[in-house]
Amino acid sequence: MFRNLIFDWSGTLVDDLPPVLDATNHVLANYGKPTMDREEFRRRFRLPYREFYEELLPGVPLEELEDHFRLGFAESSGKVTPLPHSREKLEWCRAHGIRAFVLTSMDAPSFYSQLKEFGFEPFFEETYAGVLDKRELILNLVSDHGLDPGETAFVGDMTHDIDTAHHAGLTSVAVLSGYTHAGPLSEARPHITVQDLEGLRRVMERPLRSVRPIATVGALIENEEGEVLMVRTHKWGHRWGIPGGKIERGEPSEEALRREIREETGLEVGEVRFVMVQDCIDSAEFHQPQHFLLLNYVARRISGDVVLNDEAQEFNWVSLEDALAMNLNEPTRQLIETQLKDPR
The missing domain is CATH 3.90.79.10 (Nucleoside Triphosphate Pyrophosphohydrolase)
Incomplete structure (x- = not known):
């Protein structure tokens, strides 16, 4: 079905919601704002995250917020773990000759640390991290690697991921394993929605x-x-x-x-x-x-x-x-x- 897959990272391949929530609340507390529970965060968080923070803390420079966020993330006791079926899906891609990439807004040092920790480096042809607005890079990624848009899907858990896929003329695949609830995801009109990456493997294995x-x-x-x-x-x-x-x-x-x-x-x-x-x-x-x-x-x-x-x-x-x-x-x-x- 697809010869190329571009993956989001957080909420798609790994579950980093616990420390991200802790870090977000650390930022809010520093400015005297009320903290959020998990469900409120899932309802309100969006990408590009500068828009999310501009709504909560208007006028505060993004670089200042990022410093507080990194400190809160480092101090969090929350664990980052690969989501179920992530490794199996990546192994399946490698076994079937499917080219795989990562395009993520995650802070680059944290991303590359996790990439190495989980042993996921060999699965990807190229990775892109710290990208605030993925729409600004996706066309270059597709062009630089000679990807046929008709054979390429962007896989993510947020509406920004769906918008990014549509911006580049790619198939959009929404996974329900991450940050965004099914309702808002459906409003972005993904081409394919799956519960998790095992569901995507089954879709790709089916001879339509x-x-x-x-x-x-x-x-x-x-x-x-x-x-x-x-x-x-x-x-x-x-x-x-x-x-x-x-x-x-x-x-x-x-x-x-x-x-x-x-x-x-x-x-x-x-x-x-x-x-x-x-x-x-x-x-x-x-x-x-x-x-x-x-x-x-x-x-x-x-x-x-x-x-x-x-x-x-x-x-x-x-x-x-x-x-x-x-x-x-x-x-x-x-x-x-x-x-x-x-x-x-």
């Missing part, structure tokens, strides 16, 4: 053109008040959609629908009505390239309360009209619009 379309079922589930169930999932870029899944071999589609609804929501449904079939081919909204045949239904809940499994992160009962105002994946939007035209 030789795989047949996958038949799936899904339904607008109505409750007694006429509302429909919307679920939010990482797989669809943290957009809202309907519960459903793949049809197993030998399984009638309506049986598959009832099983998937039961597994994903804990609900039992009664009457089921077929509405439409949709082609969904390599949707940019889905976390990996796939060709789906989506068999869409309407069903009515007869029992049970919603209990989500690990495929969805949030749910809501809403009217069809209110659902259209949500951040929906496109197939769900098409289904709702069709249902509104012909509710039967």
Whole structure:
């Protein structure tokens, strides 16, 4: 799929959030500002980090802030560790002849110390550290190394990484293992979203053109008040959609629908009505390239309360009209619009 991968470092290959949070709070405390907990930091931190600090400490020179940050980082008891699957992914790249690079905003001395400590040096053709705005370097990196943009992906955990990939015409790969929550990442519209680097390896190993379309079922589930169930999932870029899944071999589609609804929501449904079939081919909204045949239904809940499994992160009962105002994946939007035209 890709012959070249450019990796971010923090939150993509290594987990350095504990000392980074300590160092950030050290900076804030030096200027009498309230400190942050982990979740507030993840919500607010962004790159380029000069913009982040300008919002919190306007007018303070960046060099002064960096001095305080380095001291806080050095004094932190928080550990920096490789993220799960990092080494395996890099070994896989080397074994398959995939060229690998690093482009990171991390302070250069700290980065090169970690690179050596974790034994990751041999995996990379070139590394770039201390880059405040990655968009300013990415085009030169691609040009200097003769990379074909169509065969190159930038892999990162922050919206700035996604923006950087798009700036250079590269495929953007968002990983959910790092600093930024799935919601803000999805708003940057990455081409591919994966939970971690193991997920990226599986995507790259899949021979796309030789795989047949996958038949799936899904339904607008109505409750007694006429509302429909919307679920939010990482797989669809943290957009809202309907519960459903793949049809197993030998399984009638309506049986598959009832099983998937039961597994994903804990609900039992009664009457089921077929509405439409949709082609969904390599949707940019889905976390990996796939060709789906989506068999869409309407069903009515007869029992049970919603209990989500690990495929969805949030749910809501809403009217069809209110659902259209949500951040929906496109197939769900098409289904709702069709249902509104012909509710039967």
